[in-house]
Every structure is written in structure tokens, then in C-alpha cells.
Amino acid sequence: LVIPDFPSFTADITGIYQNLLDDRRGAVADYIPQLKRVPPDQFAVAVCTVDGQRFSIGDAGVGFCVQSVCKPINYSLTLEEHGAEVVHRHVGREPSGRGFNELSVNGDGLPHNPMINSGAIMSCSLIKPDLAVADRFDYVADTWRALSGGSPVGFNNAVYLSERQTADRNFALGYFMREHGAFPAGTDLIETLEFYFQCCSIELDAGGLASVAATLANGGMMPLTSDQVFSTESVQKCLSLMSSCGMYDYSGEFAFTIGLPAKSGVSGALMLVIPQVMGIAIWSPRLDALGNSVRGIEFCRQLVEKYNFHIYDSL
Numbered sequence: 001l002v003i004p005d006f007p008s009f010t011a012d013i014t015g016i017y018q019n020l021l022d023d024r025r026g027a028v029a030d031y032i033p034q035l036k037r038v039p040p041d042q043f044a045v046a047v048c049t050v051d052g053q054r055f056s057i058g059d060a061g062v063g064f065c066v067q068s069v070c071k072p073i074n075y076s077l078t079l080e081e082h083g084a085e086v087v088h089r090h091v092g093r094e095p096s097g098r099g100f101n102e103l104s105v106n107g108d109g110l111p112h113n114p115m116i117n118s119g120a121i122m123s124c125s126l127i128k129p130d131l132a133v134a135d136r137f138d139y140v141a142d143t144w145r146a147l148s149g150g151s152p153v154g155f156n157n158a159v160y161l162s163e164r165q166t167a168d169r170n171f172a173l174g175y176f177m178r179e180h181g182a183f184p185a186g187t188d189l190i191e192t193l194e195f196y197f198q199c200c201s202i203e204l205d206a207g208g209l210a211s212v213a214a215t216l217a218n219g220g221m222m223p224l225t226s227d228q229v230f231s232t233e234s235v236q237k238c239l240s241l242m243s244s245c246g247m248y249d250y251s252g253e254f255a256f257t258i259g260l261p262a263k264s265g266v267s268g269a270l271m272l273v274i275p276q277v278m279g280i281a282i283w284s285p286r287l288d289a290l291g292n293s294v295r296g297i298e299f300c301r302q303l304v305e306k307y308n309f310h311i312y313d314s315l
């Protein structure tokens with residue numbers, strides 16, 4: 001077993017969870033009206049190891065939308081479909097050093113990386129572009145189902161509609177990239193943006209997200225079903241970019257202090273990958289100034305204080 005004494009590990013997870021229950025710093029994202037209505041004090045932590053041991057605590061059965069946590073999944077899908085060489089003709093792989101929805105492109109006129117909005121919109125343009133929109137969405141949702149080992153995967157239509165109606169910045173990013181000729185030939189911009197909002201509105205619970213993280217930790221093979229959902233090569237690339245760019249403009253700090261690939265979303269979701277060990281999902285909607293879950297970051301900090309999971313702890 002990868003965690004031989006699972007009960008004492010889960011006792012420690014429970015301890016960290018309880019330490020953070022009183023932490024009410026931060027505020028729920030309000031730029032998407034529907035997200036603002038989520039009860040802010042909810043908090044869930046879930047764990048799934050690469051050999052299939054599972055644990056969850058708190059509001060672990062409550063669904064939340066993945067928001068930016070869809071970005072690494074969509075990026076992996078583009079790698080599977082086109083290979084890295086083609087994908088990176090349309091998106092860079094360098095941290096932007098700016099906010100996740102900053103109106104900017106790199107020196108080649110491309111989005112900086114697939115983990116910020118511009119790059120995630122680009123990923124959407126590359127996923128099964130020849131299929132009908134409904135089939136493209138099904139393809140992504142089915143991928144989430146496979147990655148989570150069959151956990152319930154839903155769609156929050158109200159969040160989707162709410163985001164689409166207030167998406168001036170994402171539309172601006174789309175037009176800005178089109179002006180720079182960044183998209184593949186034949187891209188339908190409005191369809192691409194709507195597809196991106198739909199992917200952000202995919203919903204699952206913390207247990208499901210921990211299973212997705214465990215599949216990434218396991219090199220693309222879902223531990224509970226042994227389904228090879230992504231190739232190991234795609235997952236290596238995805239985790240590399242999660243390590244350098246996954247936590248918005250806190251990515252460098254996160255790499256320094258936590259030292260693990262992760263991805264956050266404005267719903268307060270945080271997916272943490274401990275390669276070859278486990279996946280962890282933390283969900284708590286109050287965000288810090290950069291858009292990361294306050295309790296999510298704090299959980300990671302306390303976890304690596306207790307366990308030597310930071311990649312360079314093994315030196």
C-alpha cells in the first residue's frame with residue numbers, strides 16, 4: 001500500500017480540516033452572479049490514493065462547478081488529439097505572471113499557457129472541432145466520468161447562463177487572440193467561447209474530483225477501474241504546466257512552498273496531485289485576492305508541513 005497506515009493519515013487530514021473550519025478569510029467570487037450565491041462556509045476535503053484507498057470529510061457530497069479546474073483536463077484532451085507539437089503552435093507553456101483573465105498574449109501572439117483563460121479558450125477550439133457542439137460537450141463530460149471512475153458528473157446550467165451573460169472579458173480575450181491569428185483555421189469563436197463556459201460549468205463533488213486527481217497522480221490510469229484515460233505522456237506534460245502555471249499568479253509561490261502540481265478554480269475548488277501517491281480535492285468557496293481558495297491553499301500548506309510531499313523533500 002502506498003499509504004500503509006491509512007487510518008492515521010486520515011486522522012491527520014481530519015485534524016487539518018478541523019484547524020481550518022474557523023478560517024473565514026476571503027470572499028466568494030462575485031463576477032459570475034450565480035457563483036456569488038453559493039453558501040461560503042462550505043468545506044470539503046477528499047483523498048484517493050493511486051491504489052484506490054479513499055477518504056472524505058465535510059461537505060464532500062455537495063456538487064460544485066469545476067471552473068478553471070477544467071483547464072488541465074481540456075489541455076490533456078488536446079494533447080491526446082493532436083500531440084504537443086501541434087497544440088503548442090496555438091498556446092505557449094510559460095507562466096504569464098499575470099491574473100488569470102488578463103488581456104494579454106505572448107510575444108508570438110499566443111496565449112501564455114493553457115492554465116489561464118486565454119489558453120483554456122484555445123484548448124476548447126482544439127477539442128474535436130469537427131463534431132457537433134452537443135457531441136463535443138458529451139466527449140468532455142464523458143472524459144470527466146472516466147477520470148473520476150464513474151462518479152456523478154453534472155452540468156450547472158444556471159452557472160453556465162450566468163457566466164455567458166457576464167463574459168465580456170472572455171469575449172475580449174477571444175477577439176484579441178483572433179486578431180493575432182492565434183486560433184486554428186476555421187474556428188468559430190462564439191461556439192468556442194460557449195464551449196469553454198460549458199466546460200467550466202461541469203459539476204462534481206469533492207470525492208469525484210479527488211478521483212480525477214488520483215488518475216493524474218497515477219499517470220492517466222484510473223486507479224479504481226484501471227482504465228487508461230490519458231496517456232502517461234500527456235499527463236506528464238499536463239502536470240508540468242500545473243506545477244508552473246496552475247495556481248494563477250500564485251503559481252511560483254505555490255511551487256516554492258508546496259512543491260506539487262495543482263489547479264484551482266473560482267468556485268473554490270482545488271485539485272492537488274501527489275504523483276505516484278494520491279490525488280486530493282479541497283473545496284471551499286472563499287477566495288483570496290488572486291482567486292485561490294483560502295482554505296485550499298492553507299490545507300496544502302499544513303499538509304506538506306506534516307508530510308514530506310514537496311517534490312524536493314526527498315533530497
Ligand code: GLN
Binds near residue numbers: 197266
Ligand atoms: N469560468 C471562469 C472564467 O472564465 C473560470 C476562471 C477561473 O476559475 N479562474 O472567468
